[in-house]
Amino acid sequence: EDQVTQSPEALRLQEGESSSLNCSYTVSGLRGLFWYRQDPGKGPEFLFTLYSAGEEKEKERLKATLTKKESFLHITAPKPEDSATYLCAVQAGTGGFKTIFGAGTRLFVKA
């Protein structure tokens, strides 16, 4: 069964304290892995797409990496405005248009 698991469920950081969020997946034929950011009361906002193991993408303080079994979202020197829920999602080659979402990691960054 295709599955996406994110850890930790919640993460509390001090401003400037770098860390990583994990997304492990089990799918048949990965087509793409997506990271989204979701602020409270809003819809998810697209961040990155990764297609193959070894691929990396960066945007400001965020860097996403991909292996054959998991993806990491690295946050370097976070700021309070980085506080949000980060969602990981995968699209499997055999699933047509179906995208499977993880439950998310809630990130809190304290000034």
Added chain:
Amino acid sequence: DVKVTQSSRYLVKRTGEKVFLECVQDMDHENMFWYRQDPGLGLRLIYFSYDVKMKEKGDIPEGYSVSREKKERFSLILESASTNQTSMYLCASSLNLRLAGGLSDEQYFGPGTRLTVT
């Protein structure tokens, strides 16, 4: 920028009522989706549509139906609302894979409708 709008941010309905949630996208996307989001469960796909008048069931279609009469509009219908349908409902759209060369299928989400059924 892609814009996906949903008809209501907050909605309160009574058990047994018929509920319509509307979603409109302005980027000429082929695919549209309806999800519900509940704490600890993540986003779960209710229905999706890859073309006008076409629809496919997602993981949890029971108690819901959809309508796509125009490319830009995708409606979710709760035939007879129940308390277990209290949730955040999110609409999304994405470009057709064939047209995008199969390289990118990220979804663009609306702001969500928080539905409470009492």
